[in-house]
Amino acid sequence: MKIVYQSKTGFTEKYAKMLGERLGITPIRLKDYRPATDDEIIFLSWVTANGIAKLSKVKGKCKIKCIGAVGLAVPSEENTNNLLNANKICDIPLFYLRGGVDFTKLKGLTKWLMKTIVKSDIKKNVIVGDSETILTKGISFVSEDNLDEITTFIRS
């Protein structure tokens, strides 16, 4: 079993390393991985406009035991169902892991877009905390506990 991951600003990488520690597997960056049909992988990647980044690089090219999708949205059944539909996933278990936003690593239009979303989330109390710090640095929702469900599934 391999852990393969794609991360833009580091949250998915954190989860990949934490999961790797739990399972005793060294995670591999997607760019360092060449899919093989016999490989069984756990694929972790970040959510962008409801898409799971780079999923097409592994889907159908190796056995995917499960997917960990890392996004900023609050976890909910509706959110997970949206991800399943938007990414046309019907036969692979998907686990949503809440990541965060790191404004020190985003640039240009993407940074502006994420600031708009986060400002609105702060207004709606979906994101709580010191707004100035959040809008300058960002916020992380990464925690060990978030990995419990996917870990139990992999071990079962």
Ligand SMILES: Cc1cc2nc3c(=O)[nH]c(=O)nc-3n(C[C@H](O)[C@H](O)[C@H](O)COP(=O)(O)O)c2cc1C
């Ligand atoms: C361009 C862009 C689009 C995003 N779209 C979504 C989205 O549709 N749903 C979501 O939950 N998070 C979305 N996010 C938030 C990221 O998924 C979140 O910041 C994630 O933790 C990034 O993981 P990474 O640090 O591994 O790259 C988006 C972020 C960016 C930059």
